[in-house]
Amino acid sequence: MSDKQAFCEAVTDLIEQNITDRSERINAVEALTDAYVDSTGNLPDSAQLERLADYLLKEELTDNFADKVTQTDYPFFSDRQLDRRYKKEATAKAAEYIGTDGKNHRVGKRRKRSKWETDYVNKNAKIRNDERKAQYKRDTAPGIVSTYYIDA
Template structure:
């Protein structure tokens, strides 16, 4: 006998919700009348799941409000289940805020990241390549040039232009060194 009353109450709750009453005081009055009639007839409170459905029906405007700022704009705000889950998903733990300042910077003591084996290998490989190029260039720059012999008899006692140009260049370098 109790099961048929519970099923009848579930149907009655569905009917009230289907009426889609716009005025909240009217909704509250209809729900109050239904629950009081159930308690008088059966002598016990209705099922908690049905009471939750009725409470959600009373608060449908607040629960359906998608405004993300309602927690700051309303005096007594509350969230629906999906809004609460969304808020919980967006929050971060206190561990993230331990070292963060109000300026948004991380104020932990900076630590140097250790390079991976690949990074060390790559740095060494690149350095060896650069060192080889530098070594080759140094060898070219410091190696003696070909030995050129001049005979003043062949030129009639005149120095060749290569010799005199090198001498004037050496004089310029000498003056620059003396100034600096």
């Protein structure tokens, strides 16, 4: 068994011990990493060091309180909490258009009509055009010619 595999198993065993006191956890992690460095002369694998760091910060990472920032000075966020935080943040681009009143003050842009809407408008316009054309023809048609004789 290689040193890396043995260290991986030792990390797993240490995490399974589930030590509740933080100072005891720190001492156990330091002892484990120092023993590995003394025996191999190399630093442990980064993935194992990350597992140990997560184990040391167990209380902070398992705290599901959504507003950690107001409760602690330097909060630690899990990946899920960071994702949730990033989703709530507004982009700098939004600051150009969104006012302090929360309204969007961007210049309006017309939307394109759908094919159905365009056909509907055109159909009604043609009907109105026919009505207008008929009325115009009636209004401009010559009237009956009347002849008047004036007796003098």
